[in-house]
Every structure is written in C-alpha cells, then in structure tokens.
Amino acid sequence: MSDIRLTDIIAPSFYAVHRDIKAHGHDEYTLSGGRGSTKSSFAGVEVVLQLKQHADIHALVLRRVKDTLRDSVYAQIVWAIDKLGLTAEFELKKSPLEIVYKPTGQTIYFRGADDESKIKSIKTPFGYIGILWFEELDQFCGDAQIRNVEQSVKRGGDQFLVLKTFNPPQSASNWANKYILTPKASMLTHHSCYLDVPRGWLGQPFFDDAEHLQKINPTAYRHEYLGEVTGTGGAVFENVQTRAISDDEIAAFDRIYNGIDWGWYPDPFCFVRMHYDAARRALYVFDEYRANKQTNTETAVAVRLHTKDGEIITADSAELKSIGDYRAMGLRCMAAVKGPGSVEMGTKWLQGLNAIVIDPVRCPNAAREFTEYEYERTRDGEVISAYPDANNHAIDAVRYAMERVWRRKGQ
Numbered sequence: 001m002s003d004i005r006l007t008d009i010i011a012p013s014f015y016a017v018h019r020d021i022k023a024h025g026h027d028e029y030t031l032s033g034g035r036g037s038t039k040s041s042f043a044g045v046e047v048v049l050q051l052k053q054h055a056d057i058h059a060l061v062l063r064r065v066k067d068t069l070r071d072s073v074y075a076q077i078v079w080a081i082d083k084l085g086l087t088a089e090f091e092l093k094k095s096p097l098e099i100v101y102k103p104t105g106q107t108i109y110f111r112g113a114d115d116e117s118k119i120k121s122i123k124t125p126f127g128y129i130g131i132l133w134f135e136e137l138d139q140f141c142g143d144a145q146i147r148n149v150e151q152s153v154k155r156g157g158d159q160f161l162v163l164k165t166f167n168p169p170q171s172a173s174n175w176a177n178k179y180i181l182t183p184k185a186s187m188l189t190h191h192s193c194y195l196d197v198p199r200g201w202l203g204q205p206f207f208d209d210a211e212h213l214q215k216i217n218p219t220a221y222r223h224e225y226l227g228e229v230t231g232t233g234g235a236v237f238e239n240v241q242t243r244a245i246s247d248d249e250i251a252a253f254d255r256i257y258n259g260i261d262w263g264w265y266p267d268p269f270c271f272v273r274m275h276y277d278a279a280r281r282a283l284y285v286f287d288e289y290r291a292n293k294q295t296n297t298e299t300a301v302a303v304r305l306h307t308k309d310g311e312i313i314t315a316d317s318a319e320l321k322s323i324g325d326y327r328a329m330g331l332r333c334m335a336a337v338k339g340p341g342s343v344e345m346g347t348k349w350l351q352g353l354n355a356i357v358i359d360p361v362r363c364p365n366a367a368r369e370f371t372e373y374e375y376e377r378t379r380d381g382e383v384i385s386a387y388p389d390a391n392n393h394a395i396d397a398v399r400y401a402m403e404r405v406w407r408r409k410g411q
Contacts, residue, residue, distance in 0.1 A: 004085045013196035014042045028162040028187040030180050034227030036194035036202050043163045044080035057130030059108040064139040066112025068340045073135045120152050128156035137166035138176035138385035142378035170223050170231035175382040177229050193226045220352045234374040234383045242367050245286045245359040259401025260315035261393045265292045269299050270393040282355040288363040296325040314400045336400040346399035349406035366394035
C-alpha cells in the first residue's frame with residue numbers, strides 16, 4: 001500500500017471528507033450525488049482504510065434487500081481492496097458473504113435490512129462493529145428503520161463511523177431528501193456529481209451520454225447526473241402523457257415491442273404492445289389485453305390477434321412452462337432476464353424517457369397503472385424510494401418488453 005496514492009483512487013471532491021474522517025471530525029457522513037460521482041467508491045475505500053487503522057472494530061455494510069449485496073457493495077469493497085494493493089491481506093468469502101482482514105481477523109459483514117434477524121444475530125469474535133455503511137439510503141423504509149439498525153449494532157464501543165450514500169430521488173418529499181436537510185452536529189453532509197471526477201476515470205462515452213441527455217431532457221439530466229431533486233410529489237412516473245394515438249400514427253410505428261406479465265386470479269394476465277422512438281426517447285403504449293382465469297391456450301389465441309407473425313414477445317421468466325406452451329403454439333415468446341436490481345434498472349430507464357405516451361381508450365389499464373403508481377411511504381406518510389409490487393402488471397409487462405432496449409442503455 002505504500003506505493004498507492006489515494007489521489008489516484010479518491011476524487012478531489014472527497015479530499016476534505018477523507019481528512020475529516022481521518023481526524024474523526026464527525027460520527028456520520030451522508031454522501032449524496034448523481035450518477036458517476038464515485039461516492040460509493042469513496043465509501044468503499046474508507047471502510048477498508050478505517051478497518052485497518054482500528055484493530056478492535058469490524059464493519060457492517062447494508063442495503064435494503066440482501067439479494068443486491070454481492071453485485072454492488074461487496075464488489076465495491078473488493079474493488080477498493082484491489083486498488084489499495086491489499087488483496088493478499090484479505091480473505092474474500094461468498095458464503096456467508098464476508099471479507100476478513102487476515103492479520104487481525106477483523107470482518108466486514110454484508111446484510112440486507114429485509115431480514116433484521118440476520119443483523120441482530122451478528123456476533124463479532126472480539127471488539128465491536130464500529131463501521132456502518134448504508135448504501136442506497138433512500139431505498140430503506142425511512143429514518144425509523146435506519147435508527148433500529150443503528151441501535152441494534154452500535155454497542156460496545158466509543159468510536160463509530162457511519163456512512164450513508166445515495167442518489168437523491170426526484171421527489172422533495174422523499175424521506176432521505178428530508179433527512180439530509182436536517183442538521184446534526186455529529187453529521188457531515190456532502191454532495192457531488194460526475195463533473196467533480198477526473199474525466200479519464202469515467203471515460204468519454206459516459207460524458208457523451210450525459211451531454212446527450214442534457215440536450216434532450218434537461219430535467220432528467222439534472223436529476224440523474226447532477227443529483228438534483230427535481231420533483232415534488234410521490235409519483236414514480238412524471239413523464240406520462242395520456243392522449244389518443246391515431247390509427248395513422250400506429251401504422252407508421254416500426255419498432256414494436258410486446259410484453260407479458262403472467263397471471264390467473266386475482267392477479268391478471270397482462271399483455272401490452274408498444275412502439276419506441278429512439279430519436280425522441282419516447283415510448284408509445286397503444287394496445288393491451290388483460291384477463292383473469294384464462295388458460296395459456298386462451299391467452300395465446302388473444303395475443304395472436306394483437307400481434308403479427310414472428311414478432312418477439314418478452315414474458316416474465318417466472319413462468320417457464322407458460323413460455324414453453326406459447327412456443328409450442330407457434331408464438332415467438334422469450335423469457336425476460338430477471339435478477340437483482342432489474343426492477344430498479346428498468347423502472348429508472350422508463351423514468352428517464354422524455355415521454356411515455358399511453359392511449360387511455362385503447363389501454364385503460366396501462367394508463368391507470370402508470371398515472372397512479374407512486375413510491376411507497378412510511379407510516380408517517382414520507383415517501384421512500386421503493387417501488388410497490390402491487391397494481392403494476394402493465395408496468396411489469398412494459399419493462400419486460402423494453403428489456404432489450406434498456407439493457408443496452410436505450411439505444
């Protein structure tokens with residue numbers, strides 16, 4: 001590590017924060033920022049550095065859902081260890097998900113807040129948990145959940161480092177956006193964006209994408225890349241337009257996508273058909289079919305009437321048998337690629353479009369879902385950045401249909 005320069009790993013905007021952490025100027029550091037701000041990279045580096053400098057403490061890294069840990073914060077810590085030239089000094093465990101500092105046995109634990117019993121059951125072999133990192137703070141279920149975790153973990157020591165990182169949600173009423181505006185003597189707040197990062201770290205394509213979005217959708221650019229709060233309410237989709245889509249428009253559509261969310265009862269079977277205009281970054285939802293208690297044969301007959309021969313239909317991969325039935329009946333049905341973070345990635349792509357145009361007469365269910373879909377709220381009514389898994393069948397079908405596009409960044 002003696003040959004490693006921290007200035008090659010930490011962006012200039014975080015120098016002062018690093019010095020403050022080193023001097024233990026505060027107990028808590030709440031770091032917000034837009035895409036590419038490197039706040040999570042900085043947090044990962046600090047977890048490793050502080051662990052090495054305090055031989056009696058361990059670290060706990062948290063996200064709201066445990067399934068997202070390995071590909072996000074665990075990978076981020078591994079990256080930090082490598083950049084610091086310390087790979088030989090750490091043991092990387094996958095089951096359980098832990099990283100151990102070999103010289104002392106200090107451990108970095110990874111947990112999801114969706115199973116609080118796994119947090120409370122942590123028994124350190126010595127010392128105490130003195131480092132906590134809450135990644136994607138806004139995804140947690142409000143300040144009360146954060147307090148519960150802290151009260152369960154912050155015991156047995158007199159010095160703690162708490163890191164909280166997040167991209168500010170659009171809504172000003174989101175609990176995390178309110179939290180960062182509530183001053184505490186023990187908390188240092190910091191905001192950054194990609195413009196504070198050395199250009200070579202992110203690469204020219206990143207800057208090209210940012211500049212393109214700035215031209216076509218300045219509000220989305222300010223939110224996604226600058227990390228600004230650009231909305232006021234709890235609506236997930238603030239870019240929905242409900243209007244008639246004419247037969248002439250539909251006849252000109254040339255990039256057609258079809259999606260299916262399987263269902264029986266009470267959840268319905270839902271098929272949605274749409275066109276994507278890449279140049280305008282606009283999605284046009286112009287046809288749907290929804291039913292309860294229909295067999296695969298019955299829904300396949302209906303879907304065939306709403307599509308053209310050979311068109312791809314992307315469906316929820318949870319029903320592989322249904323996909324197989326459709327293929328056996330001559331429909332070109334494909335399974336969506338689902339995994340940790342796929343709902344969030346697909347939804348954020350939809351949020352970043354210039355417009356989601358829905359014909360409320362042709363697609364009343366899709367129009368209702370998209371216009372009424374709101375972020376979850378705490379018991380106190382504060383908005384949190386979690387997408388409720390209810391009344392979103394058409395939304396899911398649209399995500400599946402557009403997967404081929406949003407996984408390659410909307411091109």
